[in-house]
Amino acid sequence: MLHSVPDIDNSEALTERQQAVLDAALRLLVEEGDNLTMTAVARRASCSKETLYKWFGDRDGLLTATVQWQASKVRVAPVDRKGLDLASLTASLERFASDWLRVISSDTSVALNRVAVGHAGSGKDDLGAIVLQNGRFALARRLKPVLEAGRQAGLLDFDDAETAFRTFFGLVARDVQIRLLLGDRLQLTDATIGGDAARATQQFLALYGPKTRGANNRPQGL
The missing domain is CATH 1.10.357.10 (Tetracycline Repressor, domain 2)
Incomplete structure (x- = not known):
């Protein structure tokens, strides 16, 4: 089940730290594709998995936020x-x-x-x-x-x-x-x-x- 994530149609809803985490997730998608995990994102972004779960819920929530963040650049x-x-x-x-x-x-x-x-x-x-x-x-x-x-x-x-x-x-x-x-x-x-x-x-x-x-x-x- 998807958890609620920030409304990234308005990218100002994200803190700079959250933006950095989503950028890290995007880089991992380029490098690893389907193998993206919360652990890998936490390691790449130098944050805890607990923080990721607090901000984005589960893996689907993180993926949703990542897609929204990418789309917000249009x-x-x-x-x-x-x-x-x-x-x-x-x-x-x-x-x-x-x-x-x-x-x-x-x-x-x-x-x-x-x-x-x-x-x-x-x-x-x-x-x-x-x-x-x-x-x-x-x-x-x-x-x-x-x-x-x-x-x-x-x-x-x-x-x-x-x-x-x-x-x-x-x-x-x-x-x-x-x-x-x-x-x-x-x-x-x-x-x-x-x-x-x-x-x-x-x-x-x-x-x-x-x-x-x-x-x-x-x-x-x-």
Whole structure:
């Protein structure tokens, strides 16, 4: 059974010491994968197992907190709903896209996702569900309000926020994550990530920008 852990959608809920412990857990996942134990984390982080149990509950609780901490590095720039314009919406989407590409291309995320895929349906623990709930689904909860604000401001035109989010997610990710999971040594530099984030954002805006009500209901300017 999962124990409660800090709400790491807001990373400020963690102390610096807790952040250091979760970073240690992430490094161990890279090195040891499925062999992560509370004892190993305590040893690497120079803390007691009692402290880990107090903070995170059991191993699943630690894994949940680790996934949340990794996902918290994908930021969503706040937007002013009243004064939202195309420039600020674009900046928010590009920041989300670039952060997400940096996170999924890191050694820690690749290792974490490989372990999660290996555990899915195995009955070992709920790591696959933990990654979904505190990774992809949590990111959707953060970005959907921005998409809804864009729709309210007349900058986006969509019927369903989940469908719009999935489209944006797909434009950003493309085949990057699956290639990394399968061992492709993609070199994602800051310049590459920035260019990919900007391109995905412009493609998304072309698909979901305000549409004319003329022939074919095509986006304006296309």
